[in-house]
Amino acid sequence: MTMILGMPLPVLTGQLLIGLINGSFxxxxxxxxxxxxxxxxxxxxxxGAFYMLxxxxxxxxxxxxxxxxxxxxxxxxLIVGLVGAVVERTMLRRLYDLxxxxxxxxxxxxxxxLEGLFQHVYGASGKPFSAPDAMKGVVRTDFVTVPIYxxxxxxxxxxxxxxxxxxxxxxxxxxxLRAATEDATLVQAxxxxxxxxxxxxxxxxxxxxxxxxxxxxxxxxxxxxxxSNLIIIIFxxxxxxxxxxxxxxxxxxxxxxIVEGLTKVFYPEAANIAIFIIMAVVLMxxxxxxxxxxx
Amino acid sequence: MTDGSAxxxxxxxxxxxxxxxxxxxxxxxxxxxxxxLDVYPxxxxxxxxxxGVGKTTTLRSLMGILRKRRxxxxxxxxxxxxxxxxxxxHAGMGFVPEERGIFAxxxxxxxxxxxxxxxxxxxxxxxxEIYTLFPNLLERRHSPGTKLSGGExxxxxIARILRTGVSMILLDEPTEGLAPVIVNRIGEMLAAxxxxxxxxxxxxxxxxxxxxxxxxxxxxxxxxxxxxFAVAELPEKREALNxxxxx
Ligand SMILES: Nc1ncnc2c1ncn2[C@@H]1O[C@H](COP(=O)(O)OP(=O)(O)OP(=O)(O)O)[C@@H](O)[C@H]1O
Ligand SMILES: [Mg+2]
Numbered sequence: 089m090t091m092i093l094g095m096p097l098p099v100l101t102g103q104l105l106i107g108l109i110n111g112s113f114x115x116x117x118x119x120x121x122x123x124x125x126x127x128x129x130x131x132x133x134x135x136g137a138f139y140m141l142x143x144x145x146x147x148x149x150x151x152x153x154x155x156x157x158x159x160x161x162x163x164x165x166l167i168v169g170l171v172g173a174v175v176e177r178t179m180l181r182r183l184y185d186l187x188x189x190x191x192x193x194x195x196x197x198x199x200x201x202l203e204g205l206f207q208h209v210y211g212a213s214g215k216p217f218s219a220p221d222a223m224k225g226v227v228r229t230d231f232v233t234v235p236i237y238x239x240x241x242x243x244x245x246x247x248x249x250x251x252x253x254x255x256x257x258x259x260x261x262x263x264x265l266r267a268a269t270e271d272a273t274l275v276q277a278x279x280x281x282x283x284x285x286x287x288x289x290x291x292x293x294x295x296x297x298x299x300x301x302x303x304x305x306x307x308x309x310x311x312x313x314x315x316s317n318l319i320i321i322i323f324x325x326x327x328x329x330x331x332x333x334x335x336x337x338x339x340x341x342x343x344x345x346i347v348e349g350l351t352k353v354f355y356p357e358a359a360n361i362a363i364f365i366i367m368a369v370v371l372m373x374x375x376x377x378x379x380x381x382x383x
Numbered sequence: 384m385t386d387g388s389a390x391x392x393x394x395x396x397x398x399x400x401x402x403x404x405x406x407x408x409x410x411x412x413x414x415x416x417x418x419x420l421d422v423y424p425x426x427x428x429x430x431x432x433x434x435g436v437g438k439t440t441t442l443r444s445l446m447g448i449l450r451k452r453r454x455x456x457x458x459x460x461x462x463x464x465x466x467x468x469x470x471x472x473h474a475g476m477g478f479v480p481e482e483r484g485i486f487a488x489x490x491x492x493x494x495x496x497x498x499x500x501x502x503x504x505x506x507x508x509x510x511x512e513i514y515t516l517f518p519n520l521l522e523r524r525h526s527p528g529t530k531l532s533g534g535e536x537x538x539x540x541i542a543r544i545l546r547t548g549v550s551m552i553l554l555d556e557p558t559e560g561l562a563p564v565i566v567n568r569i570g571e572m573l574a575a576x577x578x579x580x581x582x583x584x585x586x587x588x589x590x591x592x593x594x595x596x597x598x599x600x601x602x603x604x605x606x607x608x609x610x611x612f613a614v615a616e617l618p619e620k621r622e623a624l625n626x627x628x629x630x
Contacts, residue, residue: 260496266488267497274484277446278498279472279547 090231095353101232107349108342109238109307112245113139113318115341116300118325119249120293122337123256125326126269127289130180130191135322136315137199138294142168142301143310144206147217157220161302168298173291180290181283199316206312214309241303248299249338256334265289324367330380340378392599392613395423397460399551399582400445405454407437407444414440416606417454420584422551427573427583429593432603433629438586439481441603442553445584446478447471459550475502477549481556481586483540485528492524494539498547506579507548516575517542534565541572551582558589570596590628602627 090097117135124132145167146160155163175198183190218224219237227234256262268275268282276282301315308314321344329340344363351362358365370378400422407415414437422428430438443449445456447468456464463471472478477498486494495513514521517538523531531539537557544552558566566589573596576583587593593600594617602610604627612620 263489263493263497267486270486270488271484273448273468274478274480275497276468277448277472277478277480279469279501280499281469283467 093354097231098233100350100353103349103353104346105232105234105238105242105349106352107346108242109345110348111342111345112242113300113304113341114322114325114345115249115338116245116296116303117318117322118329118337118341119252119334120296121322121326122329122331122334123252123265123296124290124293125331126334127265127272128180128184128191128286129188130183130195130290131188132290132293133192133196133319134175134198134202135195135293135297136317136319137202138168138172138297138315139301139304139318140206140310140312140315141171141202142298143217143305143314144210144301144312145298146302146305147215147310150217157218157302157306161299164302165295165298168301169291169295172294173287175294176287176290181286184286199319203312203316210312212312214311214314217305217310219306237306241307244303245300248296249341252296253334253338321363324363326377328363328367328370328377330377333377333379336377336379392421392423392426395425398422398457399424399426399459400584401455401457401460402445403455405441405444405452405456407440407449407453408451409440409449410451414606415444415452418444418603418606419608420601422582422584424550424582425577425580426598427577427585427596428599428601429585429587429597430601430603431587431590431593431624431628433627434588436603437606438603439555440606442478442555442584442586445471445553446476472498472547472549473501475504475548475550477544477547477552479540479544479552479554479557481559483536485531485536485539487527487529489528490525491520491528491531491539494528495520495524495543495546498543500546500548502548502550504548504550504581506550506581508542508545508579510546513542513545516572534561534568537561537565537569538572541569541576545576545579549581551584552576553584555586556588557585558587558592566592590624 092100117139121132121135124130142164145164149155149160149163180191180194183194223237223240225236227236227239256265264275264280264285268285272282325340325344326337328344329336344366347366348359348362352359398421402418402420405415405418406413418441430441432438440449444452447463447466452464456462458474458476463474466474489497495510519535520539520542528539541557557569570592573583585593585597597614599613600611601608602624609627
């Protein structure tokens with residue numbers, strides 16, 4: 089068997105793949121967080137809850153309406169986006185003129201509320217959610233064993249991340265978003281309906297978290313706390329990448345997922361804190377983050 | 384307040400912009416104490432006044448950016464006081480801010496194309512016309528907006544409003560900090576706007592520039608209008624102006 093640094097290659101590639109899977113979720117979530125923060129200046133603590141909501145919505149669609157994975161993958165993010173839009177319209181928007189701390193406190197409270205609600209109704213235990221039948225097998229080679237569904241998740245998340253990046257960098261609505269991130273007042277004075285843009289952006293960020301939740305459901309199970317377990321890591325990713333950079337959020341998400349995976353191979357004891365150690369080092373050497381602008 | 388120009392302003396038709404008793408506040412502190420102002424169709428009106436008297440505040444209040452206001456603002460004979468800024472824009476009002484507002488994360492061309500078409504005044508310019516008028520913008524169209532020189536940024540800031548079909552432009556100190564050659568270019572632009580039939584409300588500290596380009600003047604002090612006169616009256620106003628503007 090091929091060995092690298094004293095490790096059998098399949099073990100190494102296996103952990104690399106797990107890192108890549110986790111990285112896919114880190115990237116999708118920190119991307120949405122970065123887009124929302126860029127325009128709304130709100131640190132969306134409810135992001136993990138929307139991820140959980142996406143997974144639960146998919147599970148409920150299957151449980152109560154018999155809708156399968158693909159239908160859920162389409163519907164659940166739309167529903168989560170809609171919930172996000174309503175939250176922004178009715179509550180979050182009232183806080184824009186106040187200190188940013190209020191937005192953070194509000195979304196934190198919202199996260200607790202959503203989580204508590206689902207825990208109350210469905211209990212704390214995880215609910216199994218299966219991948220579509222066509223994706224249940226594994227692809228096995230000498231170097232690596234890839235469960236088809238997980239490989240597909242990595243590709244799907246890459247496509248979503250790059251699609252979002254292209255939407256922001258290459259389209260007219262993306263130009264509105266970038267400009268409004270710099271000076272929302274002026275963009276509105278030009279005739280752009282900025283309040284609507286804010287709603288759409290928040291809804292879009294939440295929908296991205298919702299998609300991540302649906303994608304994650306077959307990998308991790310569906311549970312009320314699945315989001316809060318993840319959100320702390322996501323914030324570390326955002327801090328390492330630097331607030332406000334879209335590509336930075338994406339790249340850092342995958343990067344830290346992989347680093348975490350490899351740590352599990354070479355120094356398992358540190359796997360759970362690897363990301364936070366990196367965060368501490370980055371904060372010391374480059375406080376604005378790897379891809380953030382220095383001010 | 385007399386109007387001594389050969390053709391009275393009223394001959395241009397009903398005022399495009401009519402402001403009466405406009406008051407405005409930043410939080411608790413009042414900045415405008417009753418501003419009266421008219422802009423007639425096709426007219427270039429210059430707002431003069433010392434630093435901090437409320438010229439920018441007036442423009443921001445007209446645009447609806449500053450929300451805490453009282454008084455009358457009629458644009459195209461319709462009250463726009465309650466409209467959100469994007470609705471004011473769609474009523475046909477264009478805004479070029481004092482700090483120019485060129486976006487760093489957008490290319491020159493993206494900056495140029497950013498403001499949506501808001502009206503069909505018949506005075507809008509196409510992208511081709513704009514590039515013909517400003518060849519250096521064409522040359523630099525793929526570089527970030529803020530990589531342009533100050534003068535080029537100012538031209539970009541004005542040019543992008545020309546696409547939108549507005550009938551009036553609020554222009555806040557376009558010559559601030561620019562070299563004389565560039566100031567002349569901006570002057571040519573203003574003449575071009577005028578030739579297109581656009582109305583301009585210009586805030587300007589550069590008195591010579593204003594004298595060359597405006598039809599009518601208002602002088603502001605401490606949040607109120609203290610004088611209003613046509614360009615023909617300029618010579619006789621010279622002395623009073625020097626006192627009011629502190630030059
Ligand atoms: N954002 C703000 N918050 C509070 N007060 C402000 C604000 N902006 C301006 N002011 C105050 O309002 C008054 C009018 O300011 P404004 O910017 O309208 O003056 P200006 O005539 O445009 O001056 P300048 O020639 O320097 O541009 C000033 O006393 C200023 O201190
Ligand atoms: Mg000013």
